[in-house]
Every structure is written in C-alpha cells, then in structure tokens.
Amino acid sequence: MFRLINRVVSSATRGLATVGVAAALVAVPRIASADTQIKMVLNWKYEGPQAWFFLAQDKGYFKAQGLDVQFDQGEGSGASIPKVAAGAYQAGFGDLNAIVELAAKEPAQAPIAVDVLYNTPPFAIVVKKDSPINTPKDLEGRTIGAPANDGALKLFPAFAKLAQIDISKVTVTNMAPNLREQMLQRGQVDAVFGYVTTVTFSAKAMGIDPSKKLRFIRYGDHGMDLYSNTVFFSRSFVKDQPEAVRGFLVALNHAIRDVIANPDAGVDAVMKREPLLKRDVEKEKLLATMRNDMSHPEIARIGLGDVDQARLKRDIAIVVDAAKLPRTPTPAEIFDGSFLPPRADRPSSL
Structure with a gap:
C-alpha cells in the first residue's frame, strides 16, 4: 500500500446553450407529502456547479413537490457518503465510487445513488x-x-x-x-x-x-471510465419516502433545464448564498462542469442522470478489484434509476 x-x-480562511425546455416547464403535480424535510450535504463549498440545487430551492420547485429541502456545504466528494450513512443527512451529492466502497463493506448502511450528474x-x-x-x-x-x-x-x-x-x-x-x-x-x-x-x-x-x-x-x-458525482439518499429514506425522492428529482431536473437555458439565473442563486465569490469565475466554472463532467456521449441515448448498466458494472469491478474489497455489490445495490423523471423530460445534451 x-x-x-x-x-x-x-488554514484559518478559505480561498475566496439553449435547449428545448417546454416539457420541463409544464406544471408537475405535487407527489410528496407536505412538509417532508430533506437535509442534504453537498460535495463542496458553495460554488457555481451547484447552481441547480439552489435554483430549485429559490424557484419553489422543491416546495411544489411538498418538500422542505435544506443544504449544507461539503468537505469533498467522498466525505458526503459517510455523513448520509450515519444518519446526519437524508441526502447527499458526492462520488458514486465511494458508495461502491461502502456498499462492499457495509451494504445495509450504504446510501443509494438515484441521479448520476457527473458521467465523465x-x-x-x-x-x-x-x-x-x-x-x-x-x-x-x-x-x-x-x-x-x-x-x-x-x-x-x-x-x-x-x-x-x-x-x-x-x-x-x-x-x-x-x-x-x-x-x-x-x-x-x-x-x-x-x-x-x-x-x-x-x-x-x-x-x-x-x-x-x-x-x-x-x-x-x-482505462478508468468511471462515473463520478451522484445525488444519493439514505437507504431508509428511499424505503420510507419513495415519493419524496421522486419529487426531489423532478424539481432538480426542472432546475437543471433552467440553468442550461439560462446559466446566469443559476449563478444568481449561487451568489445569493456566497456574495464574496467572483461571479464571472463561478459562471465559467459552471459551464466548464457542464461541458467536461456532465457531457458523456451516452446521455444522448439514456439522458442525463441515468447510467449504462454495463459501464456501471465495469466501474464497480474496477473499484472492488483495486481496493481489494470484501465483496462485489450488484449495480442494483448502487444505483436505482426508477425515481428519475421520464427519459423525454431529461436533457440529452448540455
């Protein structure tokens, strides 16, 4: 090793394309119980590439689904997984491969990925x-x-x-x-x-x-064509509140489409939370993330958020083999795409 x-x-201080969106703008019926609370830990400090989470909150998309969603800043893409597994949060945004590692060791505790945004x-x-x-x-x-x-x-x-x-x-x-x-x-x-x-x-x-x-x-x-950051929920929340999970992804997908059509609106939502950030840098960072991290060719076929099952299986095998994990989780243990909005409603390109 x-x-x-x-x-x-x-350190005591921290360093400071228009697409068709008509379907996403159609009113979506409320599908989660009123006042369902979701605490979500993000992958990192507030920044441009998190714009859709904040826009969904500011525009009332979560509220329209009967959800009260609160966000906390993260400490790294791998750090959010154990926080959700421990019950401190119901949801998180972080590295899918860290979920694979936890699922191989403690399958009952590992969160479940439901929306893979970083596919490259x-x-x-x-x-x-x-x-x-x-x-x-x-x-x-x-x-x-x-x-x-x-x-x-x-x-x-x-x-x-x-x-x-x-x-x-x-x-x-x-x-x-x-x-x-x-x-x-x-x-x-x-x-x-x-x-x-x-x-x-x-x-x-x-x-x-x-x-x-x-x-x-x-x-x-x-040779490491791995998936990366995903929205995930605790296993118990998925079991007990499936409609809340579904509603969260409907709201998030709506906001992602809004940001694709108008990145400035997304940056506005970020700047509300961190006014000291440099707006032009955060916009450039958002666009770079969409271009570099979220535009794998496969999304033209399966849509943003979903995974290719064969590719996910290879991803799991690479992580298990290299880390000498005690077991190989099945793709179904890692990712559940049944909560995603319909394929026609999700972006095919960014």
Missing part, C-alpha cells in the same frame, strides 16, 4: 508543466498531495493498478484544500490529486494560467 503521511496543513470521470493527478513526471509510471518515488477526502485520492489504488504504478513507491500527503495548488507551485509536493475543473479554477484564482503552467494526468485516459 502507498505510504500516507498524515501531515495536515490547516473528472479525476486527475496534476503536475507543473515543466515537471519530469510525464506518465503515470513517473509518479514512483514522488510525493503527491491532496485533501484527505479528495475523490481522486480515494481512487488512486485503482488507478495505480490499471496504470501499473508500484504504489509502495508513492508517498501521499494531506493538506487543507485551499493550499493544494500553492503547495504544488512551491514545490512542496511533486503532484496533487484533484478534479480537473476544481484544480483549474483554483489555479486561476491564484493568478496561474493552467493551460500554460499545469499538466493533467487524467484517470479516464488510462
């Missing part, structure tokens, strides 16, 4: 442009940094196996999320784990041009 240096660097793998290892690290194999003998709950870090054993990296020769160190790009630029680490979009915009916020100063070793280019 790779060596993990538990060196946590803390965003995971990457990032190095400076002039780094001698050109291939995954070059990571041997190097130190890679990441926040403890980073999704790319959690999937590194699987990536290392596919890319034939001797993981015992790699050192991993943790840092506060807002220090990741700084430590890379200062040479305190040789590389960092992260999502492509997240690192790109964090670098821009530091005045670094990622196209000129950084290189991305993408997991998807080395």
